[in-house]
Amino acid sequence: MDNQDVRPLFSPESDHASLVERSRGIKMAAEVGLARSSRDRHWSRALRRRLLLLRRGTASDDCGCQNEALTSSKVGGDMGVGANEEEAVEVEARVRALQRLVPGGEELGTERLFEETADYIEALRVQVSAMRALACLLDELRERRG
Amino acid sequence: MQCLRAPLSDLSVLERQRPRVEWQQQGEEQSDYQPYDADYCMQSLLPVETAFRALHSCGGGVENENHGNVHGSNDCFSNAWPDIASGMHCPVVGAAASVEETSVNASSSSSSSRKRKSENTRRSKENSGSDGKDDINCKRLKEETGGGATPEAEQPTSKENDKAPKSDYIHVRARRGQATDSHSLAERVRRERISQRMKYLQDLVPGCSKITGKAGMLDEIINYVQSLQRQVEFLSMKLAAVNPIMDINIDSFFGGREINPTCKPGSISMIGMSSELLDQAYLQLGSLQHDMFMDSPALLLRPDVNPPAAVSDTSLGSCLNVSGSSVWNTNLQNVYGVEFQLGRGTALPFQSLQGNLLPNNPKMEM
Numbered sequence: 001m002d003n004q005d006v007r008p009l010f011s012p013e014s015d016h017a018s019l020v021e022r023s024r025g026i027k028m029a030a031e032v033g034l035a036r037s038s039r040d041r042h043w044s045r046a047l048r049r050r051l052l053l054l055r056r057g058t059a060s061d062d063c064g065c066q067n068e069a070l071t072s073s074k075v076g077g078d079m080g081v082g083a084n085e086e087e088a089v090e091v092e093a094r095v096r097a098l099q100r101l102v103p104g105g106e107e108l109g110t111e112r113l114f115e116e117t118a119d120y121i122e123a124l125r126v127q128v129s130a131m132r133a134l135a136c137l138l139d140e141l142r143e144r145r146g
Numbered sequence: 147m148q149c150l151r152a153p154l155s156d157l158s159v160l161e162r163q164r165p166r167v168e169w170q171q172q173g174e175e176q177s178d179y180q181p182y183d184a185d186y187c188m189q190s191l192l193p194v195e196t197a198f199r200a201l202h203s204c205g206g207g208v209e210n211e212n213h214g215n216v217h218g219s220n221d222c223f224s225n226a227w228p229d230i231a232s233g234m235h236c237p238v239v240g241a242a243a244s245v246e247e248t249s250v251n252a253s254s255s256s257s258s259s260r261k262r263k264s265e266n267t268r269r270s271k272e273n274s275g276s277d278g279k280d281d282i283n284c285k286r287l288k289e290e291t292g293g294g295a296t297p298e299a300e301q302p303t304s305k306e307n308d309k310a311p312k313s314d315y316i317h318v319r320a321r322r323g324q325a326t327d328s329h330s331l332a333e334r335v336r337r338e339r340i341s342q343r344m345k346y347l348q349d350l351v352p353g354c355s356k357i358t359g360k361a362g363m364l365d366e367i368i369n370y371v372q373s374l375q376r377q378v379e380f381l382s383m384k385l386a387a388v389n390p391i392m393d394i395n396i397d398s399f400f401g402g403r404e405i406n407p408t409c410k411p412g413s414i415s416m417i418g419m420s421s422e423l424l425d426q427a428y429l430q431l432g433s434l435q436h437d438m439f440m441d442s443p444a445l446l447l448r449p450d451v452n453p454p455a456a457v458s459d460t461s462l463g464s465c466l467n468v469s470g471s472s473v474w475n476t477n478l479q480n481v482y483g484v485e486f487q488l489g490r491g492t493a494l495p496f497q498s499l500q501g502n503l504l505p506n507n508p509k510m511e512m
Contacts, residue, residue: 022386023379030382087361094364101371111336114343117367121350124374131381138388 028054030127038123043116046104 028051035047098113099105102120105113347367348354354366 019383019386022389023383026385027379027382030378087359090361091364094361094368097368098364098371101368101375111340111343114340114347117371118343118347118350121347121371121374124371124378128374128377128381131378131385135381135384135388138385142388 030131034123034127038119041116041119042108042112043103043105043120044123046107050103 031047032051035044035051038044095110095113098117099108102108102113102117105116108116344360344363348357348363351367351370354363354370357363357366
């Protein structure tokens with residue numbers, strides 16, 4: 001990984017802990033950018049809320065758990081009506097996992113969840129490519145300087 | 147560089163189209179879905195020039211022809227799903243036979259053509275005859291009914307064709323032996339909507355089309371989302387490694403307004419700078435007209451900056467240019483202050499930079 005090569009060059013500053021913290025800062029900024037730059041979607045609002053909570057130091061887990069408990073019924077029995085019991089349970093488990101992944105997903109029913117997932121995937125893609133281009137740029141510039 | 151901005155509907159849609167088209171063009175060879183390698187990002191980093199060239203080509207109005215498998219943005223949802231709803235209410239198109247004959251290709255082309263409605267450039271073409279669209283919608287709905295029912299129904303699909311629609315409003319054909327009361331009809335409609343969305347997701351997620359089971363597809367989708375999130379983390383770590391650091395002040399990211407964060411000189415770190423740049427980049431780029439990508443009018447660096455840096459000016463310009471934005475100047479002044487505090491002599495005159503990432507570089511001891 002790139003870090004291994006770069007780290008010795010910055011030895012006083014870039015011990016592992018600070019690296020992690022820095023990257024967390026970057027990631028948070030990226031998420032903020034993601035949340036702000038997308039249209040007003042459910043997941044982006046939920047992401048903003050979550051970031052706000054993080055910033056204020058409050059644990060955001062409580063709210064998430066509550067929502068999940070309240071709305072778990074929404075997901076039940078949606079998918080596998082035509083299928084056998086096992087499959088339905090499997091599918092449901094996966095839908096729940098998806099709910100956890102997508103910000104704000106816990107409050108959504110299956111149908112809306114899929115919509116939000118699609119939008120979230122697109123936004124993530126854009127973010128990844130933007131960050132990648134940025135990193136590439138920095139690399140290039142660094143090479144040209146050094 | 148793509149950027150999305152909330153208030154700009156169409157532009158953000160177009161912006162969002164770009165990476166997909168770009169990936170479509172280049173991603174196949176690079177197989178951008180090698181999701182599970184940690185250094186996948188490293189390997190498949192797009193060269194900046196090609197990335198921006200692709201953007202340039204897209205910037206002209208998203209005219210790329212390979213939109214056959216581009217499935218639009220969330221606009222497509224807002225457009226597409228109401229279509230289905232309206233299709234439900236449209237009068238029965240008596241061409242029952244044509245529905246059956248319509249192949250999957252036609253359905254995908256009609257769906258993709260419908261989803262392309264969100265593009266400005268295609269609106270005139272596609273919407274030549276919104277009535278025709280409604281017909282397509284109705285037909286598609288029926289196809290979906292026929293197609294969606296297949297995996298679920300135990301009976302052969304052909305039997306469905308014999309049933310006439312039960313009502314004028316909901317043209318969901320009742321299956322043989324199935325109750326046709328409104329409750330189960332609604333249930334079935336709902337299930338079909340869900341499966342439609344799953345199909346959309348299937349197209350979105352690379353490599354998902356081979357998988358047929360719901361559980362398997364959901365697995366793929368979950369893996370894909372996870373891998374994207376991991377990529378973001380990885381890239382953020384990479385960016386962190388690339389930038390030198392003085393001190394971390396995460397609060398500076400959130401200081402107040404979106405456009406004018408309260409930057410405290412001396413407390414804002416380089417990392418904060420670059421992160422904020424990332425953030426701002428998303429915001430500001432959305433306000434750029436797309437022709438700015440083409441013209442790249444204002445270079446970020448003035449001519450008096452080091453020549454080696456000037457080579458990448460164009461790409462920087464197209465990537466991060468936010469000409470005239472005061473935000474960058476604000477940030478840079480603060481950075482400038484920090485720079486001085488560190489006592490590092492740099493060759494770059496920071497005042498000439500507008501939102502450039504170069505301030506980071508001189509600090510790197512290479």
